Amino acid sequence: MAGVGENGVNKEIDTRTKEQKSIDEWLPITSNRTAKWWYSTMHNVTAMVGAGVLSLPYAMSQMGWGAGVTALVLSWVITFYTIWQMVEMHEMIPGKRFDRYHELGQCAFGDKLGLWIVVPQQLVVEVSTCIIYLVTGGKSLQKFQEIISPNAKPLKLTYFIIFFSSIQFLLSLLPNFNSLSSVSFVAAVLSITYSFIAWIASIKEHAVGTQVVSYSPRSTKDSDNVFMFLSALGNVAFSYAGHNVVLEIQATIPSTPENPSKKAMWKGVLIAYVIVAICYLPVAFIGYWVFGNGVEDNILLTLHKPVWIVAAANIFVVFHVIGSYQVFAMPVFDMIETFAVKTMKYKPSFPLRFLVRMVFVAFTLFVAITFPFFGGLMGFFGGFALAPTTYYLPCIIWLRLQKPKRFGLSWTINWVCIIVGILLTVLSPIGGMWSIIKSVKTYHFYQ
Numbered sequence: 270m271a272g273v274g275e276n277g278v279n280k281e282i283d284t285r286t287k288e289q290k291s292i293d294e295w296l297p298i299t300s301n302r303t304a305k306w307w308y309s310t311m312h313n314v315t316a317m318v319g320a321g322v323l324s325l326p327y328a329m330s331q332m333g334w335g336a337g338v339t340a341l342v343l344s345w346v347i348t349f350y351t352i353w354q355m356v357e358m359h360e361m362i363p364g365k366r367f368d369r370y371h372e373l374g375q376c377a378f379g380d381k382l383g384l385w386i387v388v389p390q391q392l393v394v395e396v397s398t399c400i401i402y403l404v405t406g407g408k409s410l411q412k413f414q415e416i417i418s419p420n421a422k423p424l425k426l427t428y429f430i431i432f433f434s435s436i437q438f439l440l441s442l443l444p445n446f447n448s449l450s451s452v453s454f455v456a457a458v459l460s461i462t463y464s465f466i467a468w469i470a471s472i473k474e475h476a477v478g479t480q481v482v483s484y485s486p487r488s489t490k491d492s493d494n495v496f497m498f499l500s501a502l503g504n505v506a507f508s509y510a511g512h513n514v515v516l517e518i519q520a521t522i523p524s525t526p527e528n529p530s531k532k533a534m535w536k537g538v539l540i541a542y543v544i545v546a547i548c549y550l551p552v553a554f555i556g557y558w559v560f561g562n563g564v565e566d567n568i569l570l571t572l573h574k575p576v577w578i579v580a581a582a583n584i585f586v587v588f589h590v591i592g593s594y595q596v597f598a599m600p601v602f603d604m605i606e607t608f609a610v611k612t613m614k615y616k617p618s619f620p621l622r623f624l625v626r627m628v629f630v631a632f633t634l635f636v637a638i639t640f641p642f643f644g645g646l647m648g649f650f651g652g653f654a655l656a657p658t659t660y661y662l663p664c665i666i667w668l669r670l671q672k673p674k675r676f677g678l679s680w681t682i683n684w685v686c687i688i689v690g691i692l693l694t695v696l697s698p699i700g701g702m703w704s705i706i707k708s709v710k711t712y713h714f715y716q
Contacts, residue, residue: 292610292617296603296617297444297602298368298517298520299368299520301521302524303523304446305533306536308518309518310537310538310544311453312514312596313537313542314541315453315460315592315593316511316597317510317541317545318457318460318464318549321510322548323405324504324508324567324568325508325552326553326555326556326560327501327504327565327567328504330560330563331487331497331501332502333484334484334557336498337501337557338554340502345546345549347690348509350686351512351663351664351686354663354667358663358670359516361671366524369603369604370387370391370513371388371604373666374386374387377665377669377670386662387662390657390658391658394513394597394654394655395597395601396601398597399598400637401507401637402590402594403434403437403594406434406586408426409583409590411429412569413580413583413584416576416583426641427638433587434630436591437598437634438627438630441627442623444622452592452595455592456588456592457592460548463582463586464547465548467552467556467569468552470572470574470579471568471572473575474574484557484561496700496703496704498700499696499697499699499700500697502693502696502697503693506652506655506693510659512659515534517599518534522534552568556571569582598630602622602626606621606622606625609625652694652697652700653698653701657690660693661690661691662690664686
């Protein structure tokens with residue numbers, strides 16, 4: 270019977286050289302395959318329930334009740350299906366594990382084409398998400414400071430983003446996903462906590478009844494409302510970003526022929542998606558119901574009372590996106606370090622790792638303080654990059670590898686997902702770019 274080595278690789282088919290084993294044991298994704306099923310839950314909740322949930326009431330205000338509810342529920346169903354596909358395809362070839370998204374793409378499209386299809390999209394998703402989380406962390410810190418010291422001299426947002434990024438410089442030196450387990454656990458718990466605070470505090474503000482709520486379009490100009498609707502679609506797409514790290518998370522789970530990794534991974538993903546629904550839907554619907562078209566692009570910035578709860582929620586967001594940033598940065602670190610040691614033939618070492626990660630955090634920091642447009646960034650990148658890798662690329666790979674019967678149920682479902690995803694990819698970046706352009710008109714760099 271086939272055994273499994275320390276690195277989760279079937280001993281009978283492990284043909285790697287000693288040098289290759291040493292490199293795999295150094296790289297972030299393949300260095301440790303001892304994760305439990307609940308690691309999957311923690312990492313997936315940390316990856317998904319982040320900045321996206323805070324923008325959902327704002328997205329609802331741009332779409333209205335009918336389109337907003339439809340978009341949120343349909344997105345949950347489609348992405349739940351596509352993440353199941355990815356978990357299933359991780360070990361679809363006996364003895365082979367697709368530890369990275371691009372490896373699955375290479376299996377479907379060929380070595381070169383697979384890289385060019387997947388890697389650019391995945392990099393855009395992960396880098397843009399890290400940038401948005403730096404902006405989110407900075408804005409939440411700024412809001413916290415305003416709440417606890419209302420009479421203090423206001424500081425520039427730039428300073429808060431820089432302070433938040435200083436934590437990322439330190440945490441980025443953690444070697445692999447499993448070393449992030451404690452950070453991810455705290456982040457997941459706090460994400461659930463501030464999601465509950467967001468809708469409970471919203472209900473409390475509604476009970477006071479001091480404001481007039483309107484559900485009419487946010488703008489008097491039809492063209493503006495169309496662009497906002499398209500941007501909102503991107504915000505919804507951004508909320509389901511976990512697919513871009515799901516194979517990398519599954520790669521940390523041990524696997525045997527009798528107990529493949531997909532069993533533990535699917536258990537973790539299923540619980541994570543239930544948590545996602547519990548967090549997303551109440552925040553989106555109650556937040557919009559209470560504030561209508563007066564809600565801001567981060568609902569916590571709209572809340573005012575109870576003061577201490579709103580302050581706590583903002584600091585919880587800060588701690589959560591600390592973990593979220595690292596979950597999305599780890600696959601990027603793995604890509605760069607893999608290229609450095611396998612292609613460029615650099616020796617695996619701490620100085621190499623230090624240089625790669627410091628440069629990456631510095632780059633995302635520079636972009637974040639230069640373009641801190643929370644809503645516009647999510648709308649643009651949500652459609653441009655997250656929609657392909659989340660809504661329809663898994664379906665295309667599934668059709669190529671599994672080859673379901675033409676016009677059968679599986680074939681039809683996959684094509685519906687592909688059509689919806691392509692529409693998101695084409696339309697929502699238009700709205701996101703419009704939002705960014707409008708913000709730039711009144712923005713002063715490094716304010």
